[in-house]
Amino acid sequence: MANIIKIFSGNAHRDLALDIATHLDLPLCEAEVKKFSDGEIFVEIKENVRGTDVFVVQPTCTPVNDHLMELVIMVDALRRASARRITAVVPYYGYARQDRKNAPRVPISAKVVAEMLMVVGVRRVLCMDLHAGQIQGFFNIPVDHLYAAPVLLKYIEREFKDVIMVSPDAGGVERTRAFAKRLNTGLAIIDKRRDRPNECEAMHVIGDVKGKTAILLDDMVDTAGTLCSSAATLIKNGAREVHACCSHPVLSGPAVERINASEIKSLVVTNSIPLCGKDLKCPKIKVLSVSALLADAIRRIHNEDSVSSLFV
Numbered sequence: 141m142a143n144i145i146k147i148f149s150g151n152a153h154r155d156l157a158l159d160i161a162t163h164l165d166l167p168l169c170e171a172e173v174k175k176f177s178d179g180e181i182f183v184e185i186k187e188n189v190r191g192t193d194v195f196v197v198q199p200t201c202t203p204v205n206d207h208l209m210e211l212v213i214m215v216d217a218l219r220r221a222s223a224r225r226i227t228a229v230v231p232y233y234g235y236a237r238q239d240r241k242n243a244p245r246v247p248i249s250a251k252v253v254a255e256m257l258m259v260v261g262v263r264r265v266l267c268m269d270l271h272a273g274q275i276q277g278f279f280n281i282p283v284d285h286l287y288a289a290p291v292l293l294k295y296i297e298r299e300f301k302d303v304i305m306v307s308p309d310a311g312g313v314e315r316t317r318a319f320a321k322r323l324n325t326g327l328a329i330i331d332k333r334r335d336r337p338n339e340c341e342a343m344h345v346i347g348d349v350k351g352k353t354a355i356l357l358d359d360m361v362d363t364a365g366t367l368c369s370s371a372a373t374l375i376k377n378g379a380r381e382v383h384a385c386c387s388h389p390v391l392s393g394p395a396v397e398r399i400n401a402s403e404i405k406s407l408v409v410t411n412s413i414p415l416c417g418k419d420l421k422c423p424k425i426k427v428l429s430v431s432a433l434l435a436d437a438i439r440r441i442h443n444e445d446s447v448s449s450l451f452v
Contacts, residue, residue: 145442146189148218150198150210153414156231156431157197163435171217173210181206183213190222193442195266197434200234200253201413202392208234208253212260219261227264227441228257229434231412232360232388236271254278266437268412268430269359269387284447286437288387288410291428293322295408296355300383304328304352306345308370316357328354330370343373350378360388361407364395368402375403388412389425396422 146169149157154168161168170186196218198211211228218226238249250272257265258281265279268286276283296303296319304326307316313329320327328347354374356367361384371382382403389409399407400422407422409415410430433450440447 144192145438146187146192146194146223147438148185148194148196148214150196150207150214152198152201152207152210153231153411155414156199156411156434159411159429159431160197160229160435160438163432164439171214173214181209181213183210183217185214185217185221188221189218191224193225193227194218194223195227195229195438195441197229197231199230199232199413201232201388201390204234208256212256215257215260215262225263226261227266227438228262229266229438231268231410231430231434232390233267233270233275236275239272239275250275251278264441266434266441268410268434271359284437284441286430286433286447287451288412288428288430288433289319289322290451291410291430291433292357292385292387292408293319295426295428296323296385300353300355302351302353302380303355304347304349304379306330306347306349306354306356306370306374308332308356308358308366312358315359319355319357326352328374330373332366332370345373345377349374351380354379354382356382356384356404358384358386360390361386361395361409362390363393364391364398364402367404367407368398371403381405383408385409389415389427391415396425399424 147161148169148171150173158168172184174182196214200208215226235249235253265283269288305316305320306328307313308330328349331343367384374382383406384404385408387410406424408426410428437447
């Protein structure tokens with residue numbers, strides 16, 4: 141039994157879990173995850189997991205609190221059912237933006253989530269494109285941090301010519317520079333001022349984008365204010381056209397309406413988060429699958445092989 145691998149999923153993104161299981165040539169294991177009438181989460185694992193290597197696929201996307209509680213309670217159920225090791229596969233890590241104290245009397249919520257997962261019995265975490273890399277340090281257990289870069293780079297190389305990579309803010313420069321180096325292209329940075337959460341004002345462009353196909357790169361798109369104002373600034377500075385790439389399509393509030401009305405020609409995202417109905421109807425959004433990447437990482441973790449070699 142010790143060599144058996146089992147894949148479970150909550151309600152956050154069952155399609156992604158099914159795709160991962162298919163790539164691993166495994167069935168998606170059965171678990172009942174539902175709510176009582178008052179909103180409490182009920183979980184029942186429907187098969188034997190004693191001595192097995194268990195992976196729970198559950199991005200903590202909207203509604204974040206429900207999906208986080210599903211994950212925590214599923215892990216507790218699996219631990220009490222004597223699973224040998226439980227790995228939380230969290231392609232999108234909720235609360236990641238609250239990773240430090242940037243004002244008095246505010247929490248470090250990303251650390252709180254890490255503590256919750258460790259306390260209930262998670263023994264390894266597999267995540268993708270964390271908003272801040274230092275979140276790995278909030279865990280006292282192994283964290284395998286994947287990047288959607290191989291999937292996004294392949295698409296950019298195939299679809300676009302005469303490209304310049306653009307970081308929408310100073311915080312994303314390192315990520316964007318890595319893409320520019322791999323693509324052997326130039327790098328530009330949007331200098332912006334953020335006055336309030338989810339609101340920003342693009343100021344000017346550092347770098348020459350004139351006549352280029354500008355590719356804005358970010359780890360997530362939430363309300364899309366940053367991307368849309370950045371795209372307008374790039375067009376004003378002479379960019380031929382603007383496209384955007386991100387790993388996590390949060391797309392909350394007016395995001396889709398803003399994207400449709402913006403200078404952005406296309407928004408390329410991954411399936412780390414499921415898109416809702418209105419998002420799927422947006423003609424500018426292109427979804428790339430990271431199921432094979434996650435499946436390969438799961439296989440390597442189970443076989444005790446190197447995961448970092450995926451990015452060499």
